[in-house]
Amino acid sequence: MRNKDAAARHHRLIYLLNVAQRRLQRRMAAQPQNEVTPAQAGLLFILGKQDGVLMGEAGAALDLGPAGISGLVDRSAAARLVERRADREDGRAWRVWLTPKGRTVLAQAKTDAAQINAALTDGFTSAEIDIVARWLSSIQDKFPRPSDE
Numbered sequence: 001m002r003n004k005d006a007a008a009r010h011h012r013l014i015y016l017l018n019v020a021q022r023r024l025q026r027r028m029a030a031q032p033q034n035e036v037t038p039a040q041a042g043l044l045f046i047l048g049k050q051d052g053v054l055m056g057e058a059g060a061a062l063d064l065g066p067a068g069i070s071g072l073v074d075r076s077a078a079a080r081l082v083e084r085r086a087d088r089e090d091g092r093a094w095r096v097w098l099t100p101k102g103r104t105v106l107a108q109a110k111t112d113a114a115q116i117n118a119a120l121t122d123g124f125t126s127a128e129i130d131i132v133a134r135w136l137s138s139i140q141d142k143f144p145r146p147s148d149e
Contacts, residue, residue: 024116031112035105040076041113044106047082047098054087055094063145081105 028038036044039062046053046061053061059069073096076082081102087093098106121129 024120028112028116033108034112036076036079036081036109039072040079040081041106041109043072043076043096044081044098044102044109045113047096047102048106048110052085052095052097055084055096058096063140065145076102 025038028034028041042062043058046058055069055073056066058064058073059066062069062072064072073082073084073094076096077084079101080099082096083099084094084096087095124132
């Protein structure tokens with residue numbers, strides 16, 4: 001089902017997505033209780049669901065290539081949020097684990113995310129948010145990450 005309506009072509013979706021993303025990132029970074037960047041929070045959320053995940057799996061979940069996830073894990077380890085350990089079965093692979101500090105920061109990140117999600121959804125019905133979420137998710141299918149990243 002494609003929307004060919006003339007009015008839909010003038011919504012300036014690229015512009016709106018970019019501005020929304022920048023404002024959301026600034027808002028999240030400006031929270032005084034934030035000890036982590038949004039990218040670090042994303043890594044903590046992944047580890048909160050499955051601690052000890054392979055770095056490549058974490059990178060894929062965050063839509064980051066090898067260099068991106070390596071840098072993120074390095075910064076997170078320097079902040080004592082995570083630790084990197086060699087995989088027991090494959091000495092070339094690395095797994096990432098939450099530290100006690102990482103678990104504490106994850107709890108705060110969950111609270112912060114719930115507050116921001118509440119602000120984002122305020123004034124919209126659940127059905128409207130379902131459509132927005134479906135549309136945003138479809139972007140990942142329409143524009144997949146290149147396999148060489």
